Amino acid sequence: MLNTDEIRRQFPLISQKGITYLDSAATAQKPQAVLDALEKFYKEENANVHRGMHVLAEKATIAYEGARKSVSAFLNAAPHEIIFTRGCTESINLVAKSWGKANLKQGDTVVLSILEHHSNIVPWLQLKEEIGINVKWMDIDNEGTLILNDFKNVKLISITGCSNVLGVKPDLKSIIKKAHAAGAKVMIDAAQLVVHERIDVKDLDCDFLTFSGHKLYGPTGIGVLYGKRKLLESMPPFMGGGMMIGEVTKEGFTSAEIPHKFEAGTPPIAQAVGLHAAIDWLSQFDWNDIQQQEQKLLLYAYNTLKEVDGVSILGDDDNHSSLITHHKIASCLSFTIDGVHPHDLTEIIGRKGVSLRAGHHCAQPLHERLGVTASTRMSFGIYNTVEDIQKSVEEINKAIQILKK
Amino acid sequence: MDLYAENILDHYRDPRHKGEGNEASISQSEDNPSCGDKLTVHLWIEGTVVKKIEWEGVGCAISQAGMSIFSEEIEGKSTDELLAIKKDDVYELLGVPIGPRRFKCALLCLHTVKNAIRKLEEKDPQSWLETVEIDKD
Numbered sequence: 413m414l415n416t417d418e419i420r421r422q423f424p425l426i427s428q429k430g431i432t433y434l435d436s437a438a439t440a441q442k443p444q445a446v447l448d449a450l451e452k453f454y455k456e457e458n459a460n461v462h463r464g465m466h467v468l469a470e471k472a473t474i475a476y477e478g479a480r481k482s483v484s485a486f487l488n489a490a491p492h493e494i495i496f497t498r499g500c501t502e503s504i505n506l507v508a509k510s511w512g513k514a515n516l517k518q519g520d521t522v523v524l525s526i527l528e529h530h531s532n533i534v535p536w537l538q539l540k541e542e543i544g545i546n547v548k549w550m551d552i553d554n555e556g557t558l559i560l561n562d563f564k565n566v567k568l569i570s571i572t573g574c575s576n577v578l579g580v581k582p583d584l585k586s587i588i589k590k591a592h593a594a595g596a597k598v599m600i601d602a603a604q605l606v607v608h609e610r611i612d613v614k615d616l617d618c619d620f621l622t623f624s625g626h627k628l629y630g631p632t633g634i635g636v637l638y639g640k641r642k643l644l645e646s647m648p649p650f651m652g653g654g655m656m657i658g659e660v661t662k663e664g665f666t667s668a669e670i671p672h673k674f675e676a677g678t679p680p681i682a683q684a685v686g687l688h689a690a691i692d693w694l695s696q697f698d699w700n701d702i703q704q705q706e707q708k709l710l711l712y713a714y715n716t717l718k719e720v721d722g723v724s725i726l727g728d729d730d731n732h733s734s735l736i737t738h739h740k741i742a743s744c745l746s747f748t749i750d751g752v753h754p755h756d757l758t759e760i761i762g763r764k765g766v767s768l769r770a771g772h773h774c775a776q777p778l779h780e781r782l783g784v785t786a787s788t789r790m791s792f793g794i795y796n797t798v799e800d801i802q803k804s805v806e807e808i809n810k811a812i813q814i815l816k817k
Numbered sequence: 818m819d820l821y822a823e824n825i826l827d828h829y830r831d832p833r834h835k836g837e838g839n840e841a842s843i844s845q846s847e848d849n850p851s852c853g854d855k856l857t858v859h860l861w862i863e864g865t866v867v868k869k870i871e872w873e874g875v876g877c878a879i880s881q882a883g884m885s886i887f888s889e890e891i892e893g894k895s896t897d898e899l900l901a902i903k904k905d906d907v908y909e910l911l912g913v914p915i916g917p918r919r920f921k922c923a924l925l926c927l928h929t930v931k932n933a934i935r936k937l938e939e940k941d942p943q944s945w946l947e948t949v950e951i952d953k954d
Contacts (some may be wrong), residue, residue, distance in 0.1 A: 452911035560846075753854075753876055753878065755819070755852055755877045755919075755922070756877045756878045756879070757878075759820070759918075759919075760821060771851070771852065771853075772853065785853030785855075785875070786852065786853045813822060813828065815826070815829070815830075815878060816819075816830070817830075
């Protein structure tokens with residue numbers, strides 16, 4: 413069991429009075445341990461990495477590469493298979509622009525799911541425009557479960573590990589197995605998944621996996637790309653600049669070895685250190701306890717919201733509680749209320765300190781598929797409580813009174 | 818002053834001039850893609866004067882109440898007078914503070930009416946940049 417009171421005390425923003433934060437799927441709040449690590453790095457170790465022989469440069473390099481080791485252990489990967497980027501979006505773009513341009517030609521097929529966030533859609537649509545690849549879509553059933561396509565002649569399947577709107581988690585292992593049997597590579601957008609369950613890239617056998625530090629209680633400005641060693645080695649560099657080179661002459665250049673080949677320019681050093689601290693902080697808890705607490709919150713939110721006048725929960729085909737208890741849904745619930753626009757709702761309850769996200773959550777194709785233009789999302793972090801949900805539903809009811817009376 | 822002032826809520830709950838616009842001189846639809854607000858404006862025009870307006874739409878209280886309030890100012894005005902209306906005129910009509918997150922909701926009514934008239938005059942629709950009066954240079 414998690415001691416939520418104690419956890420909340422470790423988050424300066426969460427422990428403020430009058431804050432009901434239910435938007436962790438957008439970005440998570442930061443524990444004091446992460447803030448301390450950032451401050452300590454800047455006060456005691458700040459220098460550029462891999463570029464100096466002085467003491468501070470060495471300290472900074474050790475801290476930065478230490479962060480890489482921590483991420484690799486967290487995912488059960490090797491350190492050189494971990495590329496630091498500025499965020500999950502950049503990680504996906506790196507794969508599209510580097511692996512995609514080197515391996516895809518006109519008429520090749522990339523399969524996405526209708527659950528995807530725009531960051532895992534637009535890079536592939538850009539390749540469609542640039543080189544004429546086909547982008548095909550896997551649909552969902554009424555509960556949001558993916559309906560698998562035939563993967564014959566597919567080059568890459570790029571899918572989310574957990575929908576940022578419905579919270580549904582596709583069965584990654586079986587999709588990856590099926591894809592590999594058909595000769596396709598698989599990339600997992602783990603932006604949401606990474607904070608809700610243990611990820612083991614060896615066990616999953618995915619080819620690429622991406623996430624951002626800021627949804628994992630770490631700082632913004634740091635992302636991770638995991639790639640299988642052989643794939644990363646075969647890929648051309650993404651951006652050109654310092655650190656990614658072996659040798660530069662007036663005529664040309666050679667690339668550095670992985671992972672530095674993909675880390676042009678001064679990397680997000682302090683942010684990597686902050687991510688390391690976030691992973692250390694999170695690792696003190698048991699994943700089973702985290703999941704149990706979250707399941708309790710999801711069920712409570714589902715049952716309470718369903719009672720609110722005019723509410724429809726997206727992806728609810730009368731089987732939602734069962735999906736939650738069977739760990740098929742994590743992270744969040746999204747809903748609409750008859751006659752109440754999500755922007756009005758969240759603006760009105762926002763003034764009472766309740767933070768919920770409204771809009772299409774960067775998933776317009778999914779909203780179109782569900783037949784709604786916008787929805788309101790309630791999402792959970794390790795610090796949330798049943799009282800947070802009670803407070804938010806109370807304010808939602810008051811807002812409906814204002815808008816519909 | 819609250820964004821959700823009584824006049825806004827009153828127009829949102831009980832919108833004026835709503836209608837399907839059968840046999841209107843011109844109809845024009847515009848939306849606010851980031852929010853999903855949509856408006857369709859129907860105008861009946863005689864000579865250069867707008868005799869009647871009806872509108873349809875879905876979206877937030879600000880966009881829908883904004884259109885309802887604005888629709889009460891349209892009839893009897895000439896197309897040139899309507900094209901000359903500025904964003905600040907619309908803000909004044911609404912009478913509530915419009916912040917950076919909501920200005921497109923508030924100005925969707927103006928954007929749609931202006932583009933209805935431009936369509937009638939066989940001109941290209943104006944862009945959001947022009948409606949919100951952001952200098953393109």
